[in-house]
Amino acid sequence: MSIIKKDRILSVDDTKDNLILVKTILESEGYDIDSVSNGQAALEKVVELPPDLIILDVMMPGINGYEVTRRIRNNPEINYIPILLLTAFHESSVVEGLDAGADDFIRKPFDTEELLARVRSLLRLKHSIDEQEKMTRQREDFVSRLTHDLRTPLVAADRMLNFFLQEIFCQISPEMKQAINVMIRSNQNLLDMVNTLLEVYRFEAGKKNLNYESCNLITIASEVVSELTPLALEKNLVLKLDTHQLSPTGNNTGIVNGDRLELRRVLNNLIGNAIKFTDTGSIEIRILETSSPHHPSEVIIEVQDTGYGIAPEDQGTIFERFRQGRNKRSGSGLGLHLSQYIMEAHGGKIELSSALGKGSTFTLRLPKKT
CATH class of the missing domain: 1.20.58 (Methane Monooxygenase Hydroxylase; Chain G, domain 1)
Incomplete structure (x- = not known):
């Protein structure tokens, strides 16, 4: 036989009669109630035994309800707990309370049915979020x-x-x-x-750790091209790397701050895809840099093929997870999704330009290391 867990509610008020009233009303509805009389005690209780809901008086000596709310919301170790602010003063700022992180607001003297309705509503929200996290x-x-x-x-x-x-x-x-x-x-x-x-x-899941260091994209691209050239030759494709637009004497030419293995993964994926979806013609990888007094300098890599191209209706979703192209050679739909994650983690972006029957160009933009 399963035991139904009761929702635990923390009531915070510096007036004892108010604590007794709230406790009586909520316990009659089957809730477990913890009561404390000040903000500091509330903060300690939340850490010690996190409740499912907090009913918090605004005007208290010492730490008021707004500050208690802010501290709870700013503590990354405290999971989400709905907060219902309770006040007897009409001049209290609803805006300040909501901006501090409260979820709802009720004024004293409150109607019992309204209080219970707001409690039920916030507990439904709490249960929904808990279920999603689970x-x-x-x-x-x-x-x-x-x-x-x-x-x-x-x-x-x-x-x-x-x-x-x-x-x-x-x-x-x-x-x-x-x-x-x-x-x-x-x-x-x-x-x-x-x-x-x-x-x-x-x-x-936020569990990916990147090892940032100075990376030469020219070197990385050259290595990937060298490794994939045999695949291109098997299909009689021309695979070439073009760096003529780079300054041969520039400082830090092609250098970015990033994780070398992850950037290599992106290039390997894009060039490999270009070979896979191209039957005749060539794949060209161009590396260039932008420099402007008004915008940060970027290193740009373009991977252009003469393959099948991507239909306009597919281009808007091509980077989504498990979004496979319509070509029969399409893979799992994860490679481009992962590539976009890697680029965003490096403060860069990936763009697509394509036309059916005319090939595709994927463009990588990364901040140049200064």
Whole structure:
């Protein structure tokens, strides 16, 4: 048999009769009531045993209700608690109370039914927010466990497939090697998707730590282009890096403050996508800088392809999570979503320009390190 938890309400008032009245009314409705007579005691009680709702008198000696509200709202260690401000003075500022972080306001002498209605309303709000936070924690836990549990067998399977390909156990036919190579590629694609999902989860949960340092985007782009050139050659595509618009003698040319691995991930994703969705023509990566006395200097990277292009109706949602393109080669819809997170974390942005049949250009803008 499950036990129904009673809502706990903290009543704060420097007048004893008021505390007794509020306690009597609310206990008759089945609520658990804690009562304190000043603001300092209220702050200590909230930390010691957080209530589900606070009914807080505004005019109290020492710390008044406005200040108590502000301190509660400014304490990151206190989860959300609805606050109902209670006052006998008509000149008390509703605006000040709401700006301090209160959720509702009622004047004394109050009508019992109105008080109970406001209490029920704020408790519904509290329960709704608590349920949303619970679902968020469950989702985060699920994603974390799922990605971890998936990665382990995928890595093991990849290792075993490579053993077969190296003929460690026995000799295999060329046809079997070809089939194993297909399995290895599929397995790697799935592992990449799991890793990307884990990175997206870390960003969304605020658990992603970036290691900022001076990064040379020219060097990073050159490395990615060098690694992906064999894929482009397999499709007879021209893959080139253009840096001629950069000043050869400029100070800190192409230098930004960022996480090298994450910026590399963005470029690898954009250039890899360009190769994937281009059958003929070329992929060009251009690096340039902007400089203006009125605007911060930026390092700009453009990744332009001659591929299929993206339909206008898809361009507005292309960076959303799990938003797959209509092309049959589209992946999980996580790569661009993650890339946008990474760019925003670096104070930059990612933009798209595309036309069907004419290719696409993804533009990265990052603040230049001064």
